[in-house]
Amino acid sequence: MVIIGFVSYPSESTKEMAKRLLSQPPLPAYITLKGHYVSSEVGKGINAAAIYEFDPSKFSEAFQFIVARYTKYFDVPGFSHSVNPKNAIAFNEPFTRILLSQ
Numbered sequence: 356m357v358i359i360g361f362v363s364y365p366s367e368s369t370k371e372m373a374k375r376l377l378s379q380p381p382l383p384a385y386i387t388l389k390g391h392y393v394s395s396e397v398g399k400g401i402n403a404a405a406i407y408e409f410d411p412s413k414f415s416e417a418f419q420f421i422v423a424r425y426t427k428y429f430d431v432p433g434f435s436h437s438v439n440p441k442n443a444i445a446f447n448e449p450f451t452r453i454l455l456s457q
Contacts, residue, residue: 356411357389358421358438365400365433372401372434375427383420385413400433 364372382388389406409417421438428434 356409356414356417358407358409358418360405360407360421360425360436360438361402362404362425362428362434362436363400363402364428364431364435366395368431368433369401371431372428375431379424379427382407383416385409386417386420 362372387408389408391403391405393401393403395401407417407421425436425438428436
């Protein structure tokens with residue numbers, strides 16, 4: 356199963372975002388991070404996505420952990436995010452490997 360988290364923030368907040376990212380606790384062994392995938396556009400800021408992969412049996416624990424990671428950024432100027440449990444996607448193993456290896 357995967358949850359995809361999206362963030363956006365103005366380029367002026369990049370240093371603070373990087374500082375907080377580096378201070379995050381390590382992921383639990385049951386979560387694998389794919390990403391961070393980042394894009395930027397002059398005048399519009401930074402957009403990033405992260406894919407968190409985990410066993411469906413760990414959904415509750417994984418979702419709570421992932422959401423807690425994003426709360427660390429709430430007071431960064433211009434920060435916004437989207438982590439929605441309705442967007443959690445369950446794949447069978449062969450399909451997951453094909454999708455995430457591209």
